[in-house]
Amino acid sequence: MSAHEQQDMSGSGQPEESDSHGWRVFHATGRAPGGPQPQLPEAPPWRRFRGGPPQPSPPEDEEAALRRLGPGDAMPQLGAEEIDTVNAALLLRRPLLITGPPGIGKSTLAYLISRELGLGRVLEWNIVSRTTLRDGLHVHDAMGRAQAIAAWRQAGLGEVPSAGAPEGAAEEAAAQIDVTDRQKAPVLGDFITLGPLGTALLPYDRPRTLLIDELDKSDIDLPNDLLHVLENGSYEIPELVRDAADTARVHTSDPGGHAVVAGGRVECREFPVVVITSNGEREFPAAFRRRCLPLEMRTPTREQLLAIVEGHLRARPQGAEALVDLFVQRVQAGGTHSLDQLLNAVQLTTAGGFQAEGDGRKLLEMLLRDLAKGR
Numbered sequence: 001m002s003a004h005e006q007q008d009m010s011g012s013g014q015p016e017e018s019d020s021h022g023w024r025v026f027h028a029t030g031r032a033p034g035g036p037q038p039q040l041p042e043a044p045p046w047r048r049f050r051g052g053p054p055q056p057s058p059p060e061d062e063e064a065a066l067r068r069l070g071p072g073d074a075m076p077q078l079g080a081e082e083i084d085t086v087n088a089a090l091l092l093r094r095p096l097l098i099t100g101p102p103g104i105g106k107s108t109l110a111y112l113i114s115r116e117l118g119l120g121r122v123l124e125w126n127i128v129s130r131t132t133l134r135d136g137l138h139v140h141d142a143m144g145r146a147q148a149i150a151a152w153r154q155a156g157l158g159e160v161p162s163a164g165a166p167e168g169a170a171e172e173a174a175a176q177i178d179v180t181d182r183q184k185a186p187v188l189g190d191f192i193t194l195g196p197l198g199t200a201l202l203p204y205d206r207p208r209t210l211l212i213d214e215l216d217k218s219d220i221d222l223p224n225d226l227l228h229v230l231e232n233g234s235y236e237i238p239e240l241v242r243d244a245a246d247t248a249r250v251h252t253s254d255p256g257g258h259a260v261v262a263g264g265r266v267e268c269r270e271f272p273v274v275v276i277t278s279n280g281e282r283e284f285p286a287a288f289r290r291r292c293l294p295l296e297m298r299t300p301t302r303e304q305l306l307a308i309v310e311g312h313l314r315a316r317p318q319g320a321e322a323l324v325d326l327f328v329q330r331v332q333a334g335g336t337h338s339l340d341q342l343l344n345a346v347q348l349t350t351a352g353g354f355q356a357e358g359d360g361r362k363l364l365e366m367l368l369r370d371l372a373k374g375r
Contacts, residue, residue: 104299125197308342
């Protein structure tokens with residue numbers, strides 16, 4: 001008999017409390033920590049990193065969490081096995097590779113983990129066929145820097161005296177330009193912005209949460225390119241490695257965020273919580289899969305769907321059960337549907353004066369259409 005079954009049969013009803021000092025720190029409650037932030041178990045020796053100096057705590061983004069999770073408890077479709085897989089990934093400091101049909105809440109899991117463990121704003125890296133590893137690490141605005149240097153030089157040269165100026169004025173002006181050079185010359189770091197992956201690997205005292213969404217849409221080389229970075233928890237910014245300055249202050253993916261990079265190299269202190277989603281459109285290389293913990297998410301049951309509706313709308317509106325039943329029937333019939341469709345349909349029926357018959361019925365049919373049919 002499993003530990004979960006024993007807990008259920010014991011009737012204590014307090015699996016979270018009984019496990020509060022065990023290896024599990026994540027319970028899929030959907031609630032932010034009410035007191036001190038939960039502490040992760042110590043990392044294995046081979047997953048410990050020494051990046052520094054430590055960065056300030058990341059900003060919060062409760063609005064994004066509300067959009068993804070709703071104001072109440074969330075993600076009830078996670079069962080005991082799925083919760084254990086998440087905890088194993090947290091303990092081992094390994095990425096989660098989440099597969100399942102589109103629209104069932106795979107990417108939402110990143111927000112659930114971040115909210116429950118108090119890890120701050122989720123860093124999102126949305127993958128398309130043109131995405132490269134460098135896009136996730138950092139971007140160098142070389143053109144903007146060249147334009148800034150040209151404008152700075154032009155402004156400096158404009159201060160040189162004319163031929164009729166008093167003796168010694170040219171030398172004095174040149175010396176003044178040298179001072180201006182040192183004070184106002186465009187700095188390389190001002191034109192470098194760390195991407196979501198690059199920001200997640202900064203040396204924070206607590207791990208950042210990184211969502212790599214729909215990796216199966218990437219170029220065939222990207223999963224292999226990720227291996228080195230995810231294994232070593234570090235990377236180099238070539239432009240800063242070649243720069244004469246020892247340190248550089250760069251932009252990050254957080255709004256208004258900055259970080260100081262020494263020697264052009266970034267290394268984490270705590271490996272980030274990496275959530276990678278895939279709709280199953282392709283297979284990943286074995287070397288990549290070996291470094292990830294797999295988690296397959298299934299379509300929620302009727303009871304779980306009703307709980308999700310209540311979590312987002314803070315109530316169970318009249319007619320919600322009928323819409324959930326219709327949604328479940330269409331999913332079981334083999335159609336492709338998403339939770340967003342169900343939430344939209346329930347929200348629409350609660351609008352004042354909406355009639356679910358006649359034209360209203362057509363509108364509901366449109367909202368709950370099979371996405372696999374392309375219209």
